[in-house]
Amino acid sequence: MTNQIKKRLRIKKGLHNKWNFFMFGLLALIIYASLLSNVTPDTVDVGPYSISPRDIQSPITIEMKEETLKKQNDAADKVENIYSYDEDSPLKQAEKSNEIFKAIEKINEAESKNKKDKDPLTLDQKIDQIKGMVGNDQISPEAYTALFNASPSELRNGRDLASSVINDTLKNKIRVDQIEFFRDKAEDKIQQNSNFSSSLKNAVVELTRSNIISNFLLDVDKTKLAKQKAIDEAEPVEIKEGEIIVREGDVVTPEKFRQLKLVGLLDKEVAIYPYLGLLLFVLILVIGLYYFIKESLKATAPLQKKQMLLYVILITFSLIVMKLTSFIDKLEITGIFFVVPIAAGAMMIKMLLNEFTAILSSVLFAVCATLIFNEGSTGTFNFPLGIYVLLGCVAGIIYLGKRHLKSRILKAGVLVSFTNILSILIILLLQNGKYSPVQIGVEIGFGFLSGCLASVLALGLMPVFESWFGILSTTRLIELSNPNHPLLRKLLIEAPGTYHHSVMVANLSEAGCESIGANGLLARVGSYYHDLGKTKRPHFFIENQMNMENPHEKLTPQLSKTIIIAHPYDGAEMLKEYKLPGEIIDIAEQHHGTSLLQYFYHKAVELSDAEIQETDFRYPGPKAQSREAAVVGIADGVEAAVRSLSKPTPVKIEAIIRKIITERLEDGQFDECDLTFKELNTVAKTLSETLNGIFHSRIEYPEQQIKKKVDL
Numbered sequence: 001m002t003n004q005i006k007k008r009l010r011i012k013k014g015l016h017n018k019w020n021f022f023m024f025g026l027l028a029l030i031i032y033a034s035l036l037s038n039v040t041p042d043t044v045d046v047g048p049y050s051i052s053p054r055d056i057q058s059p060i061t062i063e064m065k066e067e068t069l070k071k072q073n074d075a076a077d078k079v080e081n082i083y084s085y086d087e088d089s090p091l092k093q094a095e096k097s098n099e100i101f102k103a104i105e106k107i108n109e110a111e112s113k114n115k116k117d118k119d120p121l122t123l124d125q126k127i128d129q130i131k132g133m134v135g136n137d138q139i140s141p142e143a144y145t146a147l148f149n150a151s152p153s154e155l156r157n158g159r160d161l162a163s164s165v166i167n168d169t170l171k172n173k174i175r176v177d178q179i180e181f182f183r184d185k186a187e188d189k190i191q192q193n194s195n196f197s198s199s200l201k202n203a204v205v206e207l208t209r210s211n212i213i214s215n216f217l218l219d220v221d222k223t224k225l226a227k228q229k230a231i232d233e234a235e236p237v238e239i240k241e242g243e244i245i246v247r248e249g250d251v252v253t254p255e256k257f258r259q260l261k262l263v264g265l266l267d268k269e270v271a272i273y274p275y276l277g278l279l280l281f282v283l284i285l286v287i288g289l290y291y292f293i294k295e296s297l298k299a300t301a302p303l304q305k306k307q308m309l310l311y312v313i314l315i316t317f318s319l320i321v322m323k324l325t326s327f328i329d330k331l332e333i334t335g336i337f338f339v340v341p342i343a344a345g346a347m348m349i350k351m352l353l354n355e356f357t358a359i360l361s362s363v364l365f366a367v368c369a370t371l372i373f374n375e376g377s378t379g380t381f382n383f384p385l386g387i388y389v390l391l392g393c394v395a396g397i398i399y400l401g402k403r404h405l406k407s408r409i410l411k412a413g414v415l416v417s418f419t420n421i422l423s424i425l426i427i428l429l430l431q432n433g434k435y436s437p438v439q440i441g442v443e444i445g446f447g448f449l450s451g452c453l454a455s456v457l458a459l460g461l462m463p464v465f466e467s468w469f470g471i472l473s474t475t476r477l478i479e480l481s482n483p484n485h486p487l488l489r490k491l492l493i494e495a496p497g498t499y500h501h502s503v504m505v506a507n508l509s510e511a512g513c514e515s516i517g518a519n520g521l522l523a524r525v526g527s528y529y530h531d532l533g534k535t536k537r538p539h540f541f542i543e544n545q546m547n548m549e550n551p552h553e554k555l556t557p558q559l560s561k562t563i564i565i566a567h568p569y570d571g572a573e574m575l576k577e578y579k580l581p582g583e584i585i586d587i588a589e590q591h592h593g594t595s596l597l598q599y600f601y602h603k604a605v606e607l608s609d610a611e612i613q614e615t616d617f618r619y620p621g622p623k624a625q626s627r628e629a630a631v632v633g634i635a636d637g638v639e640a641a642v643r644s645l646s647k648p649t650p651v652k653i654e655a656i657i658r659k660i661i662t663e664r665l666e667d668g669q670f671d672e673c674d675l676t677f678k679e680l681n682t683v684a685k686t687l688s689e690t691l692n693g694i695f696h697s698r699i700e701y702p703e704q705q706i707k708k709k710v711d712l
Contacts, residue, residue, distance in 0.1 A: 020290070023308040027315060028286040031368065032278060034319040038326075038371045039274040039380070044265050048257045052246040058239045058263045067237035075230040082222040083175070089215035090170035094163040097211045101159035103133045104147050123148070138210040143203035150200050158196065158204045165189050166211050173216035183209045239263055285364060292360055307353055310469050314352070318345030318365055321457075322372045335443030337373050337385060338424060341453035343416045346393035347409065348458050350400055352471050362393035384427045388420065388447075395419035396454060409462075413455020420447035472581040477525045480580065487532055487578055494535045497543030501639060502528050504694075508635035508687050509628075515686040516679040518627040526587030527632050529580065533571030533588070537563055543640075557604035561597055561617050568592055568619065586625060591633040593623040593669040623672045630673045631683055634661060638687055648695040654688045 044056055107126055127144050169186045187205050239259055246256050260266050325340040342365050350358035370386035399412035424447045428435055466476055492499045506527035514520035538544040540551055540563050552560045572589040601617035624630035637660045642648055661684055664670065
């Protein structure tokens, strides 16, 4: 391939990529515009104590913080305080009582020992001394006086009695508000169980009462944790998405008005967040769509400019259909949105472009439908409707099959209807709602009508798009392959040999193209028409010269060359007259490329003494621009060459095929198409297998053997 050709291909690829970017950008704008109204925040014009004109639903889920805080405080208040019992309190408080008695005994003993040496201590000094020892300042001077004046035995008995009463009393769980009650009970015990003097008895009572304290205290930490747990477990007070705040005809109370304001239904300012969210949503959709289409079709047949334009138009058409149906939904007829005939868009994309793009587009339609039909749904997205759209579109694509006949479109529409009915039943059953038989019947009827409308739309619009864009769909190709087409009938009647040759080339080229992933049906139909130009002078071509003299023997090589070389271009003109697709015309015009008419060239060289230019005996081209045109050209040469063999064998057939491909390759006939060496080798093997099947050896039947003997 020359540098000039490579440069031209790079420029063409660059322009093609720019066009794709532009078209997908346009597609993003169209999708954004179609979904814009479905994300615009809803507002209501009501005031306090006004009458609600309709049921007003919350568009979002939002927490009512004041109510939540009140609920949490109520929950915390209901938690009772947690108290803890000090099990060591009886022993500790009894020990404190004993320490006072021990301290008094020590002071008395020390005083008796030092009585001769020192002056006796005053009562105040003794009290100060004992307070320094035990730190208890709750005992009155009178009680200390009685204790210091008691005998050692009286002190021991008072100590044991106080310790016993304190210990028994503090085994009870005593709250702060119960201290006096238990102190009084302790005092009664002492009064009933002692033979002391009244002053000593009062001192023991006073000492005992001071050591009876609260031992069942509030546990602040545990109580705080319990209250916090109650607060955490309190469910937040929320207005749920889709919840009806005010019903139609009800009075908008101040509380309801506050709730409407809280969910943003009274805001008059433009909220930018929904529009930014929609922008990100559309960008993700379109970028993902672009990437998958680009990667999946990279190795086969990328969408061309007119195909991209057609694709954008079909997507726009489908979005318009959904948008119009969403407006009909405002009639408030149950389930009327199920009538949307969106499967028509998916089926047309498959028939006019390819199946993979149609499946991806079905996903796009389903996602967009969740937003377009969100009116009256509890959320931003209506997922059940999205599932319904996806199943209907995919069903239409699958039911069309590989052969896109018009009868298949009608059949696919009916099958889409039944798929829609199943989808509706699935949705209704999963929602577990209470539906009346009438409601179910109406929704099922809309689902059935959707499939019928989809097939009618596809059937009616297909010819329009094919005509406007010159799209060579599978349906169109099948129609062109009909033997009753005027041009094929002309070929059969006026050049029957060429017709038979064309049918043979069609079989070979279709097999060859399908073996390398090219469009086999296009190659077959192109083969039917590739030699149509021979009908102008049919007898100048050997396959039509039956029982007649070859007219070329009376013509000069130059004149014969002119007649032969004219047939691709004569055929192209005839095809243009009948407005056949450009791909068919290209095959007719390019199947010989710029190859050399070797027979007449060599004949001219033999007959002329002057130098003969090889270029004068070459087809003017162009060379094959597509793989289909190249394979048709190979099949054309191979069929003619193999037919000339007297006894074709597999070895001879493969040798001829390899020879023809090699000559065309060395002659540069494949320089402007995308055929690779690997694909040429695959085509050679496929053509060899096909021709071996046609020219296989046959056994002789008895009748044939008898006839041979008779002839001998």
